[in-house]
Amino acid sequence: MSDIVLHGYWRSGTSYRTRIALALKGLDYDYRAVDLRAGEQHGETYRALQPQGLVPAMEVGGDVLVQSPAIIEYLEERWPEPALLPTGPVDRAAVRGMAAIIGCDVHPLGNLRILKYLTGELGQPPESVRSWVNRWIGDGFAALETLIAKHGGAFAFGDRPGLVECYLLPQVYSAARFQTDLSPFPKLMAVAERALADERIAAAHPDRQPDADGETK
Amino acid sequence: MSDIVLHGYWRSGTSYRTRIALALKGLDYDYRAVDLRAGEQHGETYRALQPQGLVPAMEVGGDVLVQSPAIIEYLEERWPEPALLPTGPVDRAAVRGMAAIIGCDVHPLGNLRILKYLTGELGQPPESVRSWVNRWIGDGFAALETLIAKHGGAFAFGDRPGLVECYLLPQVYSAARFQTDLSPFPKLMAVAERALADERIAAAHPDRQPDADGETK
Numbered sequence: 001m002s003d004i005v006l007h008g009y010w011r012s013g014t015s016y017r018t019r020i021a022l023a024l025k026g027l028d029y030d031y032r033a034v035d036l037r038a039g040e041q042h043g044e045t046y047r048a049l050q051p052q053g054l055v056p057a058m059e060v061g062g063d064v065l066v067q068s069p070a071i072i073e074y075l076e077e078r079w080p081e082p083a084l085l086p087t088g089p090v091d092r093a094a095v096r097g098m099a100a101i102i103g104c105d106v107h108p109l110g111n112l113r114i115l116k117y118l119t120g121e122l123g124q125p126p127e128s129v130r131s132w133v134n135r136w137i138g139d140g141f142a143a144l145e146t147l148i149a150k151h152g153g154a155f156a157f158g159d160r161p162g163l164v165e166c167y168l169l170p171q172v173y174s175a176a177r178f179q180t181d182l183s184p185f186p187k188l189m190a191v192a193e194r195a196l197a198d199e200r201i202a203a204a205h206p207d208r209q210p211d212a213d214g215e216t217k
Numbered sequence: 218m219s220d221i222v223l224h225g226y227w228r229s230g231t232s233y234r235t236r237i238a239l240a241l242k243g244l245d246y247d248y249r250a251v252d253l254r255a256g257e258q259h260g261e262t263y264r265a266l267q268p269q270g271l272v273p274a275m276e277v278g279g280d281v282l283v284q285s286p287a288i289i290e291y292l293e294e295r296w297p298e299p300a301l302l303p304t305g306p307v308d309r310a311a312v313r314g315m316a317a318i319i320g321c322d323v324h325p326l327g328n329l330r331i332l333k334y335l336t337g338e339l340g341q342p343p344e345s346v347r348s349w350v351n352r353w354i355g356d357g358f359a360a361l362e363t364l365i366a367k368h369g370g371a372f373a374f375g376d377r378p379g380l381v382e383c384y385l386l387p388q389v390y391s392a393a394r395f396q397t398d399l400s401p402f403p404k405l406m407a408v409a410e411r412a413l414a415d416e417r418i419a420a421a422h423p424d425r426q427p428d429a430d431g432e433t434k
Contacts, residue, residue, distance in 0.1 A: 051360040052318065063307045069286070069321065070313035077306045089294045090280045096287035101269065104286065108325040117352070122339065135334070143268040 004029035005059040007049060009036045010209035013107050013170035014068040015056045019204035020166045021072045025079050026200070029058075033211035036112060054113075069103055072166060084162040095157045095164055098147050102167040106140035109133070110174060133178045137171065141185045144168070148187045156191050165195045173206065221246035222276040224266060226253045227426035230324050230387035231285040232273045236421035237383040238289045242296050243417070246275075250428035253329060271330075286320055289383060301379040312374045312381055315364050319384040323357035326350070327391060350395045354388065358402045361385070365404045373408050382412045390423065 006022065006029045008015030022029055034040050034055050041053045050057040050066050058065045058074075065071045076084050085092045108114070110133040118124045118132060144156075151157045156164035172192045175182060182189055195201050206212055223239065223246050225232030239246055251257050251272050258270045267274040267283050275282045275291075282288045293301050302309045325331070327350040335341045335349060361373075368374045373381035389409045392399060399406055412418050423429055 051363040052322065052356065054322070061307075063310075065307070065310045065314060067314040067317035067321065069317045070310045073313055074306050074310040077309065089291050090278075090282070092294065093280075093282045093287045093291040096290055097282060097284035100284035100286045104284065104321055104325050105269065105271070108321050109331070114326070117349070121348070122341065122345065124339065128339065131338070132334070139269065146268040 002028045002030050003060060005032055006030070006056055007032045007034050007046070007058070008056040008209075009034050010206045010212040012036065012055045013111065013174055014054075016170040016173065016204060016206055017166045018056045018058065018068045018071055019209075020169060020201055021075050021084060021163075023200040023204045024082060024084060024161060024166070025075055026082070027075070027079065031210060033209070035211070069099075072163065076163075082160075084166065086157065086162075091157070094147070094151055095162065098144060098151070098156060098164045099167045101140050101143055101147075102171050106136050106171055107167075107174075109136040110178070130178050133174075134180045137175050137178070137180045138184075140171075141175075141180075141182070141188055145185045145188050148191060152187060152191060154191075154194060156188075161195050161198060161201065165191070165201070168192055169195055169201065219245045219247050220277060222249055223247070223273055224249045224251050224263070224275070225273040225426075226251050227423045227429040229253065229272050230328065230391055231271075233387040233390065233421060233423055234383045235273045235275065235285045235288055236426075237386060237418055238292050238301060238380075240417040240421045241299060241301060241378060241383070242292055243299075244292070244296065248427060250426070252428070286316075289380065293380075299377075301383065303374065303379075308374070311364070311368055312379065315361060315368070315373060315381045316384045318357050318360055318364075319388050323353050323388055324384075324391075326353040327395070347395055350391075351397045354392050354395070354397045355401075357388075358392075358397075358399070358405055362402045362405050365408060369404060369408060371408075371411060373405075378412050378415060378418065382408070382418070385409055386412055386418065 004027060006018060008018065008031065034046055040046060041055060047053050049064050056068060058071050065074055085095055115129055118129050148156050153159040155161045156168060169192055221244060223235060225235065225248065251263055257263060258272060264270050266281050273285060275288045282291055302312055332346055335346050365373050370376040372378045373385060386409055
């Protein structure tokens with residue numbers, strides 16, 4: 001049994017993001033699936049860990065950490081090597097900025113509770129929900145394509161996978177579910193494909209989690 | 218003329234957030250207003266700085282930094298005192314987690330481009346847009362109220378204003394514009410009022426920026 005327990009859901013982008021960070025750090029952890037479709041995240045037990053009722057949450061020692069950006073920064077501070085961030089402050093800001101484009105301006109608009117609200121409260125049909133998601137993915141990926149051209153090498157920043165890949169791969173996975181046209185983003189997609197070929201990263205994929213059910217995406 | 222140039226807009230929450238961080242650090246900067254209503258953010262000049270066409274962007278030395286979470290972490294690394302984050306990794310994760318609740322799960326759903334999409338592409342009436350914004354502010358603030366009860370003192374985490382206040386005050390300002398019912402969040406509001414009484418923080422308020430036009434909110 002590991003000192004780290006990750007509460008997550010196979011297909012949640014923020015859970016996937018955290019799994020990649022743990023994998024790149026080479027950290028073992030126990031995975032506890034929270035069944036989002038059954039509403040387990042809204043139960044008292046889970047909300048005592050995470051008051052928003054959102055995944056992931058990470059237990060370490062006796063502490064509970066919430067919010068994947070905070071969890072990943074914690075992993076970086078606590079286990080600095082291999083590093084997810086480069087060394088100099090300006091480079092670190094560039095990497096954090098690229099991650100935040102996804103973390104703040106793309107992912108939040110396409111997660112489960114938002115899609116449910118669009119479909120439910122706002123009565124939007126599936127094609128309208130798909131246009132919504134694709135608009136924000138497209139805008140964010142266009143900016144990332146420019147920044148990868150500026151900072152990238154084999155990966156989004158330089159020649160090692162790191163923080164940007166943690167955020168990027170789950171968003172590419174989500175884009176595939178929504179049939180986003182990814183042809184305008186060749187550099188971004190080359191980075192994503194290269195990252196997915198890394199066995200550590202591949203093991204964090206949704207389809208390889210114990211709670212993956214293999215249903216049609 | 219300062220070494221730091223902040224490109225922002227008086228009423229933008231992420232610009233306001235960045236101004237608070239600069240103010241708490243006691244850093245001077247030149248403020249360049251980007252007129253979001255006139256679409257200046259979409260022009261070639263601004264997009265060369267910030268490829269998303271979003272504010273803020275910060276120039277420092279010859280570098281351009283984007284995304285307020287990345288800019289604020291940069292300020293913390295470059296000018297560590299006074300600190301916006303506490304010392305231990307678990308405490309730092311708690312503070313970053315509280316900030317991310319607003320940065321990732323509240324603010325992104327209520328910014329200008331999203332409201333325009335709801336009104337325009339999705340044809341939603343004003344009351345529907347208000348319900349949308351209030352739903353996400355309410356969910357996020359409820360979780361923060363719980364976490365402030367756990368970690369807070371005079372401020373959201375302990376007895377000094379820091380990273381959480383950078384994120385919290387702009388969101389409270391936005392909530393006032395949308396007439397969110399804030400009565401369920403007494404601890405959060407007490408923190409916000411105490412922070413606004415700090416003259417450094419007060420000087421970062423939208424109404425005190427050179428591009429504020431005093432129009433009805």
